[in-house]
Amino acid sequence: MLGEKIVDMQGKMTNQRVLPAEQGSPKFESSFEVSGTVLGQPAKTVVTYWSMILPNGTLYGECPNQGVVLTQSGDIATFRAAGAGKFTNAAGAASFRGAIYYASSAQALAKLNGLAVVYEWDVDEHGNAKFQGWEWR
Numbered sequence: 001m002l003g004e005k006i007v008d009m010q011g012k013m014t015n016q017r018v019l020p021a022e023q024g025s026p027k028f029e030s031s032f033e034v035s036g037t038v039l040g041q042p043a044k045t046v047v048t049y050w051s052m053i054l055p056n057g058t059l060y061g062e063c064p065n066q067g068v069v070l071t072q073s074g075d076i077a078t079f080r081a082a083g084a085g086k087f088t089n090a091a092g093a094a095s096f097r098g099a100i101y102y103a104s105s106a107q108a109l110a111k112l113n114g115l116a117v118v119y120e121w122d123v124d125e126h127g128n129a130k131f132q133g134w135e136w137r
Contacts, residue, residue, distance in 0.1 A: 013127030
């Protein structure tokens, strides 16, 4: 069951590069900077993740603890995530759905610890991203 909306952010791709293919599947590394709110607090997230095109044309991606949340008040959290996705148009727009696991020693972000947050990550062909996440109860 979905609970409280935890994250609501928008932003833009800052970097993308091709990684060595794995078992014939193309693999990419993407970096984004998005801003909005985390737990209702103004924040910015900087994230680098990899994704690959699977033989059936779908996508799989992971953020192996390369995500950082910085609140406007100076609190910090890190996160790891994984998700499944698909291209949403021929120009390269993509949509991912998955789960995020945060860690923070900041009191203001302590609620993130131990949560599974399910997310929607949508990127258009120009690198514009929308990121939303809900507590999974």
